[in-house]
Amino acid sequence: MEIATTKKEKYYLSKGIDGFFISASKTFRFVFNYFIELFRPPYEFGEIVKQCYKVGCDSLPLISLTGFIIGIVFTKQSRPSLSDFGATSWLPSLIGIAVFRALAPLVTALICAGKVGSSIGAELGAMKVTEQIEAMDVSASKPYKYLVFTRVTACVFMMPLLMLYTSFVALLGSYINVQTNEHTSLATFIANAFDKINFLDLKASVIKAVVFGFTIGMVACYKGFTTTRGTEGVGKAANAAVVTAMYLIFIEELMIVQIVGWFR
Amino acid sequence: MEINDTTGKEIVIDIKELYKSFGDNHVLRGVNLEVDRGENVVVLGRSGTGKSVLIKIICGLLTQDEGSVIVLGEDVKNLRARELEALRLKVGFSFQMSALYDSMTVKENIAFPLMRNFKHLTKAEVKKRVDEVLDAVSLIKSRDQYPAELSGGQKKRIGIARTLVLRPEIMLYDEPTAGLDPISSIEINSLINSIKKEFGVSSIIITHDLVCAKVTGDRLVMMFDGVVQKQGTFEQVFDSNDERIKSFYEYNFT
Numbered sequence A: 001m002e003i004a005t006t007k008k009e010k011y012y013l014s015k016g017i018d019g020f021f022i023s024a025s026k027t028f029r030f031v032f033n034y035f036i037e038l039f040r041p042p043y044e045f046g047e048i049v050k051q052c053y054k055v056g057c058d059s060l061p062l063i064s065l066t067g068f069i070i071g072i073v074f075t076k077q078s079r080p081s082l083s084d085f086g087a088t089s090w091l092p093s094l095i096g097i098a099v100f101r102a103l104a105p106l107v108t109a110l111i112c113a114g115k116v117g118s119s120i121g122a123e124l125g126a127m128k129v130t131e132q133i134e135a136m137d138v139s140a141s142k143p144y145k146y147l148v149f150t151r152v153t154a155c156v157f158m159m160p161l162l163m164l165y166t167s168f169v170a171l172l173g174s175y176i177n178v179q180t181n182e183h184t185s186l187a188t189f190i191a192n193a194f195d196k197i198n199f200l201d202l203k204a205s206v207i208k209a210v211v212f213g214f215t216i217g218m219v220a221c222y223k224g225f226t227t228t229r230g231t232e233g234v235g236k237a238a239n240a241a242v243v244t245a246m247y248l249i250f251i252e253e254l255m256i257v258q259i260v261g262w263f264r
Numbered sequence B: 001m002e003i004n005d006t007t008g009k010e011i012v013i014d015i016k017e018l019y020k021s022f023g024d025n026h027v028l029r030g031v032n033l034e035v036d037r038g039e040n041v042v043v044l045g046r047s048g049t050g051k052s053v054l055i056k057i058i059c060g061l062l063t064q065d066e067g068s069v070i071v072l073g074e075d076v077k078n079l080r081a082r083e084l085e086a087l088r089l090k091v092g093f094s095f096q097m098s099a100l101y102d103s104m105t106v107k108e109n110i111a112f113p114l115m116r117n118f119k120h121l122t123k124a125e126v127k128k129r130v131d132e133v134l135d136a137v138s139l140i141k142s143r144d145q146y147p148a149e150l151s152g153g154q155k156k157r158i159g160i161a162r163t164l165v166l167r168p169e170i171m172l173y174d175e176p177t178a179g180l181d182p183i184s185s186i187e188i189n190s191l192i193n194s195i196k197k198e199f200g201v202s203s204i205i206i207t208h209d210l211v212c213a214k215v216t217g218d219r220l221v222m223m224f225d226g227v228v229q230k231q232g233t234f235e236q237v238f239d240s241n242d243e244r245i246k247s248f249y250e251y252n253f254t
Ligand SMILES: Nc1ncnc2c1ncn2[C@@H]1O[C@H](COP(=O)(O)OP(=O)(O)OP(=O)(O)O)[C@@H](O)[C@H]1O
Pocket: A004, A006, B022, B025, B027, B045, B046, B047, B048, B049, B050, B051, B052, B053, B054, B096
């Protein structure tokens, strides 16, 4: 995989337009390569497991805290409008829907984009500017397989698990709040919370998490691999990894919600 | 197999009319260079003349705009990914900044290319080959250290060991002695010579260090303005009235 080769200055249309298509095709090839590697064993299993562990460790504390607080706050803030109708008993199922369908995948993805994306972007960026990636390349050690494939796979694999974990923690926060106020039993809470959740919701959320995970990993690796200009570039790569991933996550969220809507 | 008419030896690297630009920066402007089997060629030249670019093109990290580069009988530019990988196993590249993988220990660094390219090797065999090259660069005791714990000279030697472990036919050294104290430099120079002798490796050595050039080079190549200005033995090259060549010599020796 080579990304930063400069071709001779001969333009088909104009410098800008050619440049756009050249970089678009480079990006496309970088992403597409993942699916080629998918069918090219052996995989670096040891490294994939290590990366999964890192993704988990990186994001777990922040996800736990955020999920828990979102559960509490969301419950607290929804109560007044429901109690106007005397419908506070609907709280658990409202929270269930909000958390499973929307909050958990999005919140998990955004936090991971920040924590995991920046750390991958910075790590690979630093490897790039110190020529470590080139060193793998010239020793025929397949840097894409070892660095990109493992990290993206780890993100894809871990994101659904983290998403489920976030849901769990958010519901826990919500339960504590509901329990103190409405004295609902755990069994009732669970029954109500899962009442309106169907298999389609679960599927949609897992698909979202997978897509978000792929996006986070791929964007971060791409930004890392295309880092230029020394140490300053490393910071930029980490930053761009987060920002670009977040933009894409919102766009994907919108698209997936739209598509899932057709199936409801 | 190409044969050099004057020396009668096999040519392992044959570069003809090589051009490379980055935007408006015309770096290489028609470089011609041949390297025979078992020969150490030293490339000298000012900072920024494109010496690093030249050897990066040789191993396919960069692609030339024009001209041809034939390495071990293969046209580097037109190789497919698999073929390029096979060629790269035979061409070792020692980076200017060592480029050790800093998340791995020394022995993991060296075992890394080995385990990825020779899957049939057992753990014991890998260990044996790692120890072998660590012995060759006399750094056995640093096996379990991380790159951050090594000195510049040690890093260079580990970098060289990491390429040696693949038993290359050609070595490309990018400024092997830059930024090192005289004693480490002497060690590296004798390492380069012993690699040539023991493994029969052909090398291109890029350097600003004329001691290194004199000790390791069978032939010197002087590059200025993106072309080869002069080549020959150390004495031939520096027996010159060209101001730039003279200033090179004077800075190093007077
Ligand atoms: N990937 C790249 N993209 C753009 N320009 C580059 C790239 N690599 C090298 N250059 C340019 O090519 C020129 C030659 O660089 P090169 O690294 O080959 O110099 P050098 O002769 O090795 O110098 P030094 O002795 O300082 O290492 C420089 O002007 C540099 O800016």
